[in-house]
Amino acid sequence: MNFFKQTLIGLILFLTNFQSNAQYTILTDFGSLTTCDTMTRGPFCVWWDNSFSTPANVSAFLDSLNRYREICINDLGMQDPINVTNGNYINYYLHEPNDLFPSYFGNFLSTDSHGNVFVTIPKGYHLYFPNAAHETFHVFQNV
Numbered sequence: 001m002n003f004f005k006q007t008l009i010g011l012i013l014f015l016t017n018f019q020s021n022a023q024y025t026i027l028t029d030f031g032s033l034t035t036c037d038t039m040t041r042g043p044f045c046v047w048w049d050n051s052f053s054t055p056a057n058v059s060a061f062l063d064s065l066n067r068y069r070e071i072c073i074n075d076l077g078m079q080d081p082i083n084v085t086n087g088n089y090i091n092y093y094l095h096e097p098n099d100l101f102p103s104y105f106g107n108f109l110s111t112d113s114h115g116n117v118f119v120t121i122p123k124g125y126h127l128y129f130p131n132a133a134h135e136t137f138h139v140f141q142n143v
Contacts, residue, residue, distance in 0.1 A: 027088045029112040035100055042066040043080065045089035048123065049099035058094075061126045065092070068133050072140035081139055083116040090139060091118040094126055107131065109138045 024043055026033070037050040041062035048055055055061075072078040083090045091112075095101040105120040112118055119135050126132055 023087065024084070024089045025087055027083075027114055027116060028091055028118075029114070030091075030093060030101055030118075040089060042069065043084045043090050044069075044092060046092045046094060046126075048094040049096075049101065052096060052099055052123075055094050055123050055126060057127060061092075061132065064129055064132055065136055068136040069140070072137060076140075078140035081117040086116075088114070088116055091116070092126075093118065093120045094123045095120055096123040107135070109135055 024040070024045075026038070026045060028047070031047055031049070035050060036047045037054065038048075039046050039058045039062060041059075042065070044062055044065045046055075046058050046062060048058075069080075073080070081090060093101055093105065095105045101120070107121055107125060109117060109119050117139050119139060121131065121135065
């Protein structure tokens, strides 16, 4: 096979794989990609005000959320919330006093105007994994 054909096939395979990995869409009532930083993994999107420092270990937090999801679905027979069914991320907002998120944000789970489940966790509490497990359990419990 000549170089052109190999390159074309490689490009097609790359683009096909790239599109299949983009399976969730960001949909939020709080913040924007201009005012917030985000990190995603699996069906989870973690948000924080970009005028504040990056929360510690967001990557480890996302790994734990995905492990909790596996336990809820595989071991407890639960289902993904409507967010995932509709192709949207499950948003987790890490907040702190005086950031851009609403002042009533605490440690809770609710639904937004689109009917999607979201979770708010005070910045720092995301590292307290029993708290994250508890809130994530509620995400799957409410289906």
